[in-house]
Amino acid sequence: MAxxxxxxxxxxxxxxxxxxxxxSGIENLEIAGMFDIKEERQEAARELGYRAYESLxxxxxxxxxxxxxxxxxxxxxxxxxxxxxxxxKNVVSEKPVTLSSExxxxxIDASKRTGKIFTVHQNRRWDEDFLTVKKLYxxxxxxxxxxxxxxxxxxRGIPGDWRGKKEHGGGMMLDWGVHIIDQMLLMVxxxxxxxxxxxxxxxxxxxxxxxxxxxxxxxxxxxxxxxxTSNFIELPRWYMLGENGSVQIDDFLVHGKIVRITDWDxxxxxxxxxxxxxTKTMAPRTDDTIHTEPVVKVDSDIKDFYRNVMAAIEGREExxxxxxxxxxVMRVMETAxxxxxxxxxxxxxx
Numbered sequence: 001m002a003x004x005x006x007x008x009x010x011x012x013x014x015x016x017x018x019x020x021x022x023x024s025g026i027e028n029l030e031i032a033g034m035f036d037i038k039e040e041r042q043e044a045a046r047e048l049g050y051r052a053y054e055s056l057x058x059x060x061x062x063x064x065x066x067x068x069x070x071x072x073x074x075x076x077x078x079x080x081x082x083x084x085x086x087x088x089k090n091v092v093s094e095k096p097v098t099l100s101s102e103x104x105x106x107x108i109d110a111s112k113r114t115g116k117i118f119t120v121h122q123n124r125r126w127d128e129d130f131l132t133v134k135k136l137y138x139x140x141x142x143x144x145x146x147x148x149x150x151x152x153x154x155x156r157g158i159p160g161d162w163r164g165k166k167e168h169g170g171g172m173m174l175d176w177g178v179h180i181i182d183q184m185l186l187m188v189x190x191x192x193x194x195x196x197x198x199x200x201x202x203x204x205x206x207x208x209x210x211x212x213x214x215x216x217x218x219x220x221x222x223x224x225x226x227x228x229t230s231n232f233i234e235l236p237r238w239y240m241l242g243e244n245g246s247v248q249i250d251d252f253l254v255h256g257k258i259v260r261i262t263d264w265d266x267x268x269x270x271x272x273x274x275x276x277x278x279t280k281t282m283a284p285r286t287d288d289t290i291h292t293e294p295v296v297k298v299d300s301d302i303k304d305f306y307r308n309v310m311a312a313i314e315g316r317e318e319x320x321x322x323x324x325x326x327x328x329v330m331r332v333m334e335t336a337x338x339x340x341x342x343x344x345x346x347x348x349x350x
Contacts, residue, residue: 003028003029003030004028004029004030004066004067004310004313005030005031005032005064005065005066005067006022006029006030006031006032006065006067006068006069006092007031007032007033007034007035007053007059007060007062007065007067007068007069007089008031008033008034008035008068008069008071009034009035009036009056009059009068009069009070009071009072009080009084010035010036010070010071010072010073010076010094011034011035011036011041011042011044011045011071012036012041012071012072014071014094015034015036015041015069015071016044018069018071018121019031019034019048021302021303021306022306026303026306026307027307028310029306029310031050032050032051032059032062032064032065033045033050033051033052033053033059033062034050034051034052034053035052035053035054035055035056035058035059036052056080056083060083060084060087060089061087065089066089066090066313067089067090067091067092067309067313068080068081068084068089068090068091068092069092069093069094069121070084070091070092070093070094071094072094073162073168073169074096074098074099074162074168074169074170074174075099075167075168075169077093077094077096077097077098077107078098078099078103078104078106078107081093081107081110081118082106082107082110085110085111085113085114085116085118086110086114088114088116089116090116090117090118090309090313091111091116091117091118091119092119092120092121092309093107093118093119093120093121094120094121095120095121095122095123095178095179096169096174096175096178096330096333097120097326097330098169098330099169099174100330100334101327101330101331101334104326104327104330105327108323108327111323117309117312117313117319118323119309119312119319119320119321120321120326121305121321122178122179122182122321122326123302123305124179124180124182124183125182125183125186125320125321126300126301126302126304126305127183127252127300128252128254128297128298128299128300129237129238129249129251129252129253129254130183130187131298131300132249132254132295132296132297132298133148133187133238133240133247133249134183134186134187134298135298136240136247136258136295137187137188137240138187141242141245141247141258141260142240142241142242142243142244142245142246142247142258142260143242143243143244143245144242144243145221145240145241145242146220146221146222146241146242146243147221147222147223147224147240147241148184148187148188148221148222148223148224148238148239148240148241149223149224149225149226149236149238149239149240150180150183150184150223150224150225150226150237150238151224151225151226151227151228151234151235151236151237151238151239152176152179152180152226152227152228152237153226153227153228153231153234153235154228154229154231155229155230155231155232156229157202157203157204157209157229157230158170158171158172158175158203158204158207158209158229163175163207164204164206164207165206165207166206166207170204170206170207171204171207171208171209172207172208172209172210172211172227172229173199173208173211173227173333173336173337174333176227177211177213177225177227177333177336178329178333180225180227181213181225181329181332181333182325182329184215184223184225185325185328185329185332186325188217188221188223190217190218190219190221191217191218191349191350192215192216192217192218192332192348192349193216193217193218193347193348193349193350194215194216194345194346194347194348194350195213195214195215195216195332195335195336195339195345195346195348196213196214196339196344196345196346197211197212197213197214197336197337197339197340198211198212198340198343199211199337199340200228200230202229202230203229203230208337208340209229209230210226210227210228210229210230210231211226211227211336211340212224212225212226213225213226213336215332234251236248236249236250236251236256237249237250237251237252238256244260244261245258245259245260245261245290246258246259247259247295249295254295254297256294256295257292257293257294257295258292258293258294258295259290259291259292260290260291261285261289261290262288262289262290262291263288263289266288266289268285268286268288268289269281269283270283270286271283272284304320305320308320331348332348335348
């Protein structure tokens with residue numbers, strides 16, 4: 001099997017993450033070198049023993065390189081990707097793929113024109129918290145699901161680099177929204193009938209530093225997706241409600257539990273007294289009417305991303321990250337931001 005050689009464009013935090021992943025061992029994949037516009041990152045590549053290409057053109061001219069990873073600021077993805085494909089290279093872009101669906105269509109067109117693989121590193125598809133909740137959803141573990149909540153909370157604001165600049169494609173919708181929307185659409189395979197979104201500007205007024213997004217699906221199922229960067233008390237990573245139970249996953253490490261009903265008919269409600277009255281409706285269930293168990297984590301291997309890219313280049317597999325999926329996520333994000341601007345519920349795929 002042929003050895004694939006990857007050139008990295010943009011050797012910052014994510015570029016270095018990819019370097020570490022590939023160095024840890026992915027069969028038939030090696031790094032040819034890097035190019036970065038910052039000399040200190042060029043020097044970092046040299047210190048690691050890699051070639052630091054003097055320019056993007058020099059990297060693209062290297063006939064031993066068949067794959068390009070683009071890990072630059074978001075606004076640079078499209079021009080570099082199109083140029084690389086036109087130079088005969090297969091392209092892996094960091095997410096978000098670009099800043100608009102219009103730009104994405106140009107990138108997809110370049111892939112079709114050149115016959116080169118173009119894909120995006122939607123790495124959160126391999127997060128084990130997501131794979132665990134998706135397995136429970138797919139297995140109908142709770143009966144019919146009517147609500148899913150997906151949250152990512154932090155308390156450090158937006159990083160103080162290009163991610164806080166609108167011109168570079170900053171903001172949490174493009175940074176984390178692209179992940180949790182992608183996950184939700186992979187799980188719930190229904191048309192979306194409406195979108196409503198509110199964005200936050202707590203620490204940054206140029207781009208959003210958080211948002212709350214509500215998707216309504218054609219079955220009536222709803223999904224609440226939330227990203228926050230000023231949350232000093234985090235809510236659960238996942239909270240899923242079905243007719244026969246609930247699932248809560250607390251964090252990326254997949255701590256959590258499943259609670260299922262075992263006896264709908266038993267009248268076990270003991271009124272709860274509050275300072276101002278009592279309630280039976282909100283009284284907790286007794287243990288003999290429910291079954292509680294820990295969630296069982298689904299394991300994953302992020303190296304499967306690159307294995308699939310190489311197999312797609314060789315014509316052995318379809319791309320896991322498909323162009324129509326990327327385009328749909330981008331259009332959801334665009335509609336969400338438009339909803340926030342108008343403060344209106346907007347139709348989508350209705």
